[in-house]
Amino acid sequence: MAQFWDYFLDESQVLQALLQAKVEVGEILPKTFAVKAFCELKQVKTSPETKIKDQDKVPSQTEKEKTEMRLENVNSILMRKALEEEKAELNEKIHKLAKGLKLKQQTSVWLKLKKLLMLGATGQTGQFLVRQALEQGHVVRAAVRTPSKLTIQHESLTVVKANIFSANNLLGHFNEQDAIMSCLEFPIRLFSGVTSSAESIKAIVAAMRQAQVTRIITMSSWYTKPQTSHQDSWVLRWFFLLVIHKALINMHEIENYLSKECQDLNWTVVRPPGLLNAPKTDKELLIHEGYYVPDPDEIPVANSVAPGDAARFMLSLLKGDPWIKKAVAMATK
Incomplete structure (x- = not known):
């Protein structure tokens, strides 16, 4: 299954799109890629082919909209995943609580003596x-x-x-x-x-x-x-x-x-x-x-x-x- 960044030509386009969309890199990307992207931003280590220059061509409105839509889809996927994890964690807590409640019901008759x-x-x-x-x-x-x-x-x-x-x-x-x-x-x-x-x-x-x-x-x-x-x-x-x-x-x-x-x-x-x-x-x-x-x-x-x-x-x-x-x-x- 293709990752969302596979839709971009190179990492510099991803960074450019992220900057234009004003999103936090670490919040929406998997850690492995987020760390890599963050290093790119902090250290500005780009090759001549991928270096972002002031004179680079600004994406057209259509391209920008497509990028934002892609990012929105990615964010939606990640949020859904986070909600699923949260739901699983909540279900586990409920299960433990129910188990504890059952144990309490079984022993309460003796504890209250x-x-x-x-x-x-x-x-x-x-x-x-x-x-x-x-x-x-x-x-x-x-x-x-x-x-x-x-x-x-x-x-x-x-x-x-x-x-x-x-x-x-x-x-x-x-x-x-x-x-x-x-x-x-x-x-x-x-x-x-x-x-x-x-x-x-x-x-x-x-x-x-x-x-x-x-x-x-x-x-x-x-x-x-x-x-x-x-x-x-x-x-x-x-x-x-x-x-x-x-x-x-x-x-x-x-x-x-x-x-x-x-x-x-x-x-x-x-x-x-x-x-x-x-x-x-x-x-x-x-x-x-x-x-x-x-x-x-x-x-x-x-x-x-x-x-x-x-x-x-x-x-x-x-x-x-x-x-x-x-x-x-x-x-x-």
């Missing part, structure tokens, strides 16, 4: 959970058996007395909440059949359904399924786990109940290892969908974690939904 109902707020992990939630700007309602045990004071914290085994009692506290977060801890009873944690989940779920609250994040433990601790140390397997064996069975019952009976709820079970009495750290969180967090050799990466870090991970789940309807083990690096 501000009203949190806490269960087990007087426990070791529960107190860290309450403090961190308040630090992040959430409005917290702590439903506890003994309100006097929760000494945290904050303008965004309400402490109420509740019976976790009564759906009717919980319903009044669950109304208008965005999510339920449970760190319920039950005493280990060596000589009793079961603890009472498995019984409470049914009342909690019933109250959630009546209050139309669909999000629950609850804390469990590593090794809730029998035989999943086979890779851990002998001491842990035959002493500590034997002591808390019944509690682990109860936690497993809760996990099964959520998995099989609560498909209408957006539940997540968080499984930390043993809990130390320590605040949150800046350590990297290690996460694995399973009953413990393994290293490359399938050996558990840790035996304990700070309750503050368990609380930190639980609150992080409010920002998205990668673990909806899943049980996830966590630890720190």
Whole structure:
């Protein structure tokens, strides 16, 4: 395809036409030719055959009109090209904006969660959970058996007395909440059949359904399924786990109940290892969908974690939904 300057006999005629049309060289010509033309104008390096002289014949009116028409056509072509490029750039921006808007719509339901109902707020992990939630700007309602045990004071914290085994009692506290977060801890009873944690989940779920609250994040433990601790140390397997064996069975019952009976709820079970009495750290969180967090050799990466870090991970789940309807083990690096 011929370029527009091919219609001229030589470069000097192009320069002459440009000067007469009073146009900016760099604005309408491709860079390669514009630079060349600009050099011609600045350095006035012309051969005897192409040198523009004062006595050169001035183009006739007809020739001038033709030149201007050609330049006008060129300018139109270049403007159209610029508009096409601008349109393509705009379309790309619109596409990115639409993609971002879609992502925002998908996650906004979790980002706006501000009203949190806490269960087990007087426990070791529960107190860290309450403090961190308040630090992040959430409005917290702590439903506890003994309100006097929760000494945290904050303008965004309400402490109420509740019976976790009564759906009717919980319903009044669950109304208008965005999510339920449970760190319920039950005493280990060596000589009793079961603890009472498995019984409470049914009342909690019933109250959630009546209050139309669909999000629950609850804390469990590593090794809730029998035989999943086979890779851990002998001491842990035959002493500590034997002591808390019944509690682990109860936690497993809760996990099964959520998995099989609560498909209408957006539940997540968080499984930390043993809990130390320590605040949150800046350590990297290690996460694995399973009953413990393994290293490359399938050996558990840790035996304990700070309750503050368990609380930190639980609150992080409010920002998205990668673990909806899943049980996830966590630890720190």
